[in-house]
Amino acid sequence: MFLRAPCKINLTLDVFDKKERTDGYHNIDSFVVQFREPADELRIHIKPASDRNSIKVTCNDSRLPVDTRNLVYRAADAYLTHIDSLFNIEIDLYKRIPTEAGLGGGSSDAAAVLRALNNYFNQKVEPLELTAMAAHIGSDVPLFLAEKPVRVRGRGEIIESLDFELPVFWGILVHPGIGVSTPHAYAALDAVPNRQPVTSTERLLSRLCDKKEIPINISELLATGLSNDFEPVVLTTYPDIAKAHEIIVSAGALRTLLCGSGSAIFGLARDLQHANQLVDILTVNFSSIMIVSSSYPDAFNIKQI
Ligand code: C5P
Incomplete structure (x- = not known):
């Protein structure tokens, strides 16, 4: 298989x-x-x-x-x-x-x-x-x-x-060249005094369920809804990741987001053409950069060989 x-x-x-x-x-x-x-x-x-x-x-x-x-x-x-x-x-x-x-x-x-x-x-x-x-x-x-x-x-x-059907969106994925251990990221989060988790998931999902909220371009909605509790603490702990984050913002991504507990960074694009432009601008900064999209077809193929 x-x-x-x-x-x-x-x-x-x-x-x-x-x-x-x-x-x-x-x-x-x-x-x-x-x-x-x-x-x-x-x-x-x-x-x-x-x-x-x-x-x-x-x-x-x-x-x-x-x-x-x-x-x-x-x-x-x-x-x-x-x-x-x-x-x-x-x-x-x-x-x-x-x-x-x-x-x-x-x-x-x-x-x-x-x-x-x-x-x-x-x-x-x-x-x-x-x-x-x-x-x-x-x-x-x-x-x-x-x-x-x-x-x-x-x-x-x-x-x-x-x-609900999630409309297709585009972005770029950058690997900043270092890794982050998940247990370390959780421990760093625990060490933040009086940390208050935000309830971003509930908020974004209810906006996505509300037909009136889905704008012509899903990226506009995502740009204000993406959130990751690990982001502030991982960016503070790893200057290289923070630097990569900044570079992607200055290149014009609608929004950047740390992936899970790190280290990869997602840069949200308006559409495929914008994602291509971001890659063109950023290839000089990163050796590991690619266009990604949320489309699902063929993702889960199991073939007999
Ligand atoms: O389950 P997994 O082996 O992927 O988790 C790796 C480590 O990440 C756990 O040992 C734990 O320290 C941390 N973790 C956590 N809470 C989660 C998932 C992972 O504290 N929901």
């Missing part, structure tokens, strides 16, 4: 006080969309085994572990254990989504494996159970089981579909 595992960005990301939960995680409220590109690619081979399960992962990026620390390994292991069958699984992972960028690459890879195995085994695992399995692997894995924009709550395990 050949699969693409797309990246995500959080258009809003409200992070609540850690004390709300007893498991050490934070409740969040987030509006998440997936972008078709950049996407990782996975090739999965499944064969029945006679005596025990075996899982083998190979990866083009030699810096990534291919053992139980890799989320695709954990996903395959969790699935086989759950269905209690003996199989040999080989996964060849081709990484295109940068790691520690807040784009959910590893989580998307794990969700792709869960979806592929559940297809192979004729949806043997019910959706609710699959979501629980995904949440056990990582907080961002459940959202990637959905093939559309979703609202994400809890620590990431509560996924809600939205009852």
Whole structure:
């Protein structure tokens, strides 16, 4: 099987006080969309085994572990254990989504494996159970089981579909050349005294549900609605990311937004032509820059090979 595992960005990301939960995680409220590109690619081979399960992962990026620390390994292991069958699984992972960028690459890879195995085994695992399995692997894995924009709550395990069509929008994605560790970003947020989370998700979603609010260009609405609680603290902690942020603003992006807990930055464009102009201006500043759009077709292809 050949699969693409797309990246995500959080258009809003409200992070609540850690004390709300007893498991050490934070409740969040987030509006998440997936972008078709950049996407990782996975090739999965499944064969029945006679005596025990075996899982083998190979990866083009030699810096990534291919053992139980890799989320695709954990996903395959969790699935086989759950269905209690003996199989040999080989996964060849081709990484295109940068790691520690807040784009959910590893989580998307794990969700792709869960979806592929559940297809192979004729949806043997019910959706609710699959979501629980995904949440056990990582907080961002459940959202990637959905093939559309979703609202994400809890620590990431509560996924809600939205009852409106999100019009297509365009932007650029910049990787500033450094990564941010998610646990460190959460710890930095916890260290901010008297931090008040904003309720940007509720606000943006109710505006998007209100037909009167959708302007001719969705970007105009998004420009005033994008929000990420990590942004101030990550920009203060990492001057290189703050600098990249400033450069994208001066190039004329309608709005810039830190992706997840960082480090990638999304620059909102008016349309495709504007996104192209931004790339032309910014290629001198960044070696990793690309045009992204929220269109979904073909993002989730699973092909037999
Ligand atoms: O679930 P995952 O392994 O992706 O989380 C990585 C780390 O990020 C957790 O150990 C925790 O420190 C932090 N986290 C959190 N609240 C969340 C998601 C992640 O505190 N909702």
